Amino acid sequence: MSRIAACFEGLRAAGRTALIPFVTAGDPRPAVTVPLMRAMVAAGADLIELGVPFSDPMADGPVIQRASERALRHGVSLRRVLEMVRSFREQDAQTPVVLMGYLNPIEVMGYETFATAAAAAGVDGVLTVDMPPEEATGYAAALAEADLDPIFLIAPTTTDARLARIAAMARGFVYYVSLKGVTGAASLDVAVVTARLAHIRRFTSLPLGVGFGIKDARAAARIGRCADAVVVGSALVSLIEAAGDDEARCRQEVTTLLAGMRAALDASPADTPAADRAGGEARDEKAAETRSQAT
Amino acid sequence: MSESSVNIARHRELDLMAQPDEHGHFGAYGGRFVAETLMAPLEELRHAYEQYLQDPGFLAELDEELRQYVGRPTPLYFARRWSEHLGGARLYLKREDLNHTGAHKVNNTVGQALLARRMGKKRVIAETGAGQHGVATATVAARFGMSCVVYMGAEDVRRQAINVYRMRLLGADVVPVESGSRTLKDALNEAMRDWVTHVDDTFYIIGTVAGPHPYPVMVRDFQAVIGRETREQILKQAGRLPDALVACVGGGSNAIGLFHPFLEDDVALHGVEAAGEGLASGRHAAPLCAGRPGVLHGNRTYLMEDDDGQIIETHSISAGLDYPGVGPEHALLKDCGRARYVAVTDAEALAAFHDLSRLEGIMPALESSHALAHAARLAVEMGRDGLIVVNLSGRGDKDIHTVAAHEGIEV
Numbered sequence: 078m079s080r081i082a083a084c085f086e087g088l089r090a091a092g093r094t095a096l097i098p099f100v101t102a103g104d105p106r107p108a109v110t111v112p113l114m115r116a117m118v119a120a121g122a123d124l125i126e127l128g129v130p131f132s133d134p135m136a137d138g139p140v141i142q143r144a145s146e147r148a149l150r151h152g153v154s155l156r157r158v159l160e161m162v163r164s165f166r167e168q169d170a171q172t173p174v175v176l177m178g179y180l181n182p183i184e185v186m187g188y189e190t191f192a193t194a195a196a197a198a199g200v201d202g203v204l205t206v207d208m209p210p211e212e213a214t215g216y217a218a219a220l221a222e223a224d225l226d227p228i229f230l231i232a233p234t235t236t237d238a239r240l241a242r243i244a245a246m247a248r249g250f251v252y253y254v255s256l257k258g259v260t261g262a263a264s265l266d267v268a269v270v271t272a273r274l275a276h277i278r279r280f281t282s283l284p285l286g287v288g289f290g291i292k293d294a295r296a297a298a299r300i301g302r303c304a305d306a307v308v309v310g311s312a313l314v315s316l317i318e319a320a321g322d323d324e325a326r327c328r329q330e331v332t333t334l335l336a337g338m339r340a341a342l343d344a345s346p347a348d349t350p351a352a353d354r355a356g357g358e359a360r361d362e363k364a365a366e367t368r369s370q371a372t
Numbered sequence: 373m374s375e376s377s378v379n380i381a382r383h384r385e386l387d388l389m390a391q392p393d394e395h396g397h398f399g400a401y402g403g404r405f406v407a408e409t410l411m412a413p414l415e416e417l418r419h420a421y422e423q424y425l426q427d428p429g430f431l432a433e434l435d436e437e438l439r440q441y442v443g444r445p446t447p448l449y450f451a452r453r454w455s456e457h458l459g460g461a462r463l464y465l466k467r468e469d470l471n472h473t474g475a476h477k478v479n480n481t482v483g484q485a486l487l488a489r490r491m492g493k494k495r496v497i498a499e500t501g502a503g504q505h506g507v508a509t510a511t512v513a514a515r516f517g518m519s520c521v522v523y524m525g526a527e528d529v530r531r532q533a534i535n536v537y538r539m540r541l542l543g544a545d546v547v548p549v550e551s552g553s554r555t556l557k558d559a560l561n562e563a564m565r566d567w568v569t570h571v572d573d574t575f576y577i578i579g580t581v582a583g584p585h586p587y588p589v590m591v592r593d594f595q596a597v598i599g600r601e602t603r604e605q606i607l608k609q610a611g612r613l614p615d616a617l618v619a620c621v622g623g624g625s626n627a628i629g630l631f632h633p634f635l636e637d638d639v640a641l642h643g644v645e646a647a648g649e650g651l652a653s654g655r656h657a658a659p660l661c662a663g664r665p666g667v668l669h670g671n672r673t674y675l676m677e678d679d680d681g682q683i684i685e686t687h688s689i690s691a692g693l694d695y696p697g698v699g700p701e702h703a704l705l706k707d708c709g710r711a712r713y714v715a716v717t718d719a720e721a722l723a724a725f726h727d728l729s730r731l732e733g734i735m736p737a738l739e740s741s742h743a744l745a746h747a748a749r750l751a752v753e754m755g756r757d758g759l760i761v762v763n764l765s766g767r768g769d770k771d772i773h774t775v776a777a778h779e780g781i782e783v
Binding site: 131132133134135136138139142143146149154155156179180181182183184185186206207208209211212229230231232234235236239243254 | 680682683
C-alpha cells in the first residue's frame with residue numbers, strides 16, 4: 078500500500094479528516110523548508126504538499142506566484158526540491174509528500190528520470206497542475222512504474238465525461254478545486270461543495286481533498302465535514318511572506334494556524350464516515366442540483 | 373528537384389493541411405496543457421468555433437467586417453526600387469500594414485469578437501506586449517460595444533506609453549502586470565487568471581497562434597486570409613506562384629496566416645525570428661533557432677528555457693517578437709522541414725527598416741523589418757529570376773521612438 082493510501086486508511090479508521098498544508102519549496106529561503114515541514118507535521122499536518130517553483134505559475138494567484146519568485150531567486154529547481162524531500166525523509170518515514178507544480182520542469186528532466194529520482198527521494202504523489210489526463214498517458218505510466226500516485230484536480234465545471242476519465246487515471250486522492258479562479262481567491266459556499274463532492278463520489282472511491290478558499294479554522298471545519306481532506310495553501314504562504322526573514326516567527330505563525338485547523342477538524346467530525354460515502358442513491362437529488370449550478 | 377520539393381515529398385505523408393488533430397496536436401506539439409478549471413471554457417470555445425466556422429451567416433458577417441471595417445483585401449505591392457537596389461529577386465510586399473489599426477492583428481480580433489458576440493459574451497480580455505494586439509482588441513471592443521480589459525506587463529506599459537494611451541482612448545481598461553518579468557508572458561498569465569475567474573461573461577481574445585487548443589488553429593484560420601489573398605494576387609500579378617514566402621515569427625500568427633494556404637505548393641517558407649544581440653549572446657527571442665521543446669501557456673512547443681525548465685527572459689528591439697514561445701504549428705513545420713527558420717539581429721532589422729523607408733516610402737514595423745532583412749539576403753542569393761513575397765505585417769509609426777532612441781536621436 079502506498080504511503081498516501083495508508084495515511085488515508087489510518088485517518089478513516091480514526092474518523093478524522095486529513096489536514097494538508099501547501100508551502101512552496103525554498104520560500105523564502107531553501108534552508109527554511111525542511112524544518113518547516115517537520116514543524117507542520119508536529120502541528121497536525123497529515124500529508125504535505127510541496128510546491129515546485131515555476132517561472133510562470135498560470136493557475137496560481139499572486140500570493141503563490143510571489144512565493145515561487147522568492148524561491149527562484151535562490152535557484153530552487155526541481156532537483157533541489159527533491160533534495161529537500163530526501164532530507165525530510167531522513168527523519169519522517171510516514172508523512173506522505175506530494176509535489177505540486179507545473180509540467181515544464183518535469184518535461185525537461187524527462188518523465189522516467191523524474192519519476193525515478195522523485196521516488197528515490199521519498200516523494201509519494203505528484204500533482205502537475207497543467208497536465209490533464211488527456212495528455213498524461215506517458216506521464217502517468219512513468220509515475221506508476223516508480224509507484225508514485227498521480228494526483229488530479231477536479232473543478233466545479235468538470236463534466237461527468239471528464240470526471241470518469243480523471244477517476245480512471247487518478248491514484249492516492251483527488252483534489253477538488255472548490256472555486257472558479259486561481260489559488261487564494263475569495264469565499265466558499267459549503268452547501269455547494271458538499272453536494273458536488275457527493276456527485277464526485279459516484280465516480281471514484283478515492284479520498285476527496287478540497288482546496289482553494291480555506292483560510293481559517295472555521296472554514297476548515299465546515300469543509301472537513303464533507304471532505305476527506307482539506308488543503309490550505311495561500312493562507313499559509315501569506316504568513317510566510319509576512320514573516321519575511323524572521324524564521325522563528327514564520328514557523329510559529331504557520332504552526333499556530335495549522336494547530337487551530339487541526340483542533341477544529343477534530344472537534345467537528347465528518348457528517349458521515351468516509352467508508353460509507355462511495356456512491357449512494359440518496360445523494361442523487363443533491364448531485365443533480367449541483368450539476369445545474371456548475372454548468 | 374528543388375530543396376522545397378524534397379521537403380514537400382518528406383512531409384506529404386504527414387498531411388500538413390489536416391493539422392491539428394481533434395485534440396489540437398500538430399504532430400508532437402500543441403495540445404491543451406491547462407489546469408482543470410480552464411477545460412470547460414476551452415471546450416465551450418472549441419464547440420462554438422467549430423460550429424460558426426461552418427455557418428455561412430457567420431462567415432458572411434466576418435467577410436463583410438474584413439472588407440468594410442478592416443479594409444481588405446490588402447494590396448500585394450511590387451517593391452521595384454528596393455528589388456533593383458538589391459539586384460536580385462523581385463520582392464513583393466503583402467501590405468498588412470494598411471489594415472485598420474496598422475497591422476495584421478485586427479484580422480484575428482475581428483474574428484474572435486464576432487465569435488464572442490455569437491457566444492453571448494459581453495466582456496473581452498486580451499494580453500499584449502508591444503500593444504498592437506491590445507489596440508486591435510480595444511478597437512473591435514469599441515466597434516461591437518463590448519467592455520474590454522487589456523493586460524500588459526508593467527515594463528511594457530512604460531516602454532509603450534503611446535499604445536497604452538491609444539487603448540484607453542478606445543475605452544479599454546489597461547491593467548499593468550507587476551509579476552514575473554513584467555512583460556508579455558506575464559500579461560498572458562494574468563489574462564488566463566482573469567478568464568478562469570470570469571468565464572461566464574468573458575471571452576479571452578488571444579493574439580497569436582499559441583496557447584491551448586483551439587487558439588492556435590482558430591487564430592491561424594482567421595489569419596489565413598493573408599495567404600489566400602496573396603496566392604490569388606501573385607498569380608494575377610506575376611503569373612506564377614512565388615519561390616519563397618518570408619514572414620517574421622514571434623508567436624507566429626502573421627507567418628502562419630501567410631504560409632498556410634501554400635503548405636502544399638512548391639513554395640519555400642522562411643520564418644524569421646529575433647536574434648536580438650545575436651544568438652551567441654543569449655540575448656534573443658529565437659526559440660525555434662536556439663530553444664528546445666517544452667510546455668508553456670497551454671501548449672507544447674519550442675521554448676526559451678534554462679536547464680531546470682524555467683522560462684528565461686527574451687530580448688528583441690521589437691516588442692512584438694519578444695516572447696519565449698512560438699506557435700505549435702511552427703514547431704511542427706520546423707521539425708518536418710517544410711519551413712525553414714532563421715534569425716535576424718536588432719541591427720540587421722534596423723538597416724532593413726531604413727532601406728524600405730528610403731527606397732519605397734514605406735515605414736515598416738520593426739517586427740516586419742526582421743522579415744525584410746532576411747528577404748533581402750534571400751533575394752541576392754536567388755538572383756533575378758527569383759520571386760519572393762514578404763509579409764509586411766505592420767507599419768512602423770509605433771516604432772519611431774524606439775528607432776530614434778537606439779540611434780541616439782532625441783525626438
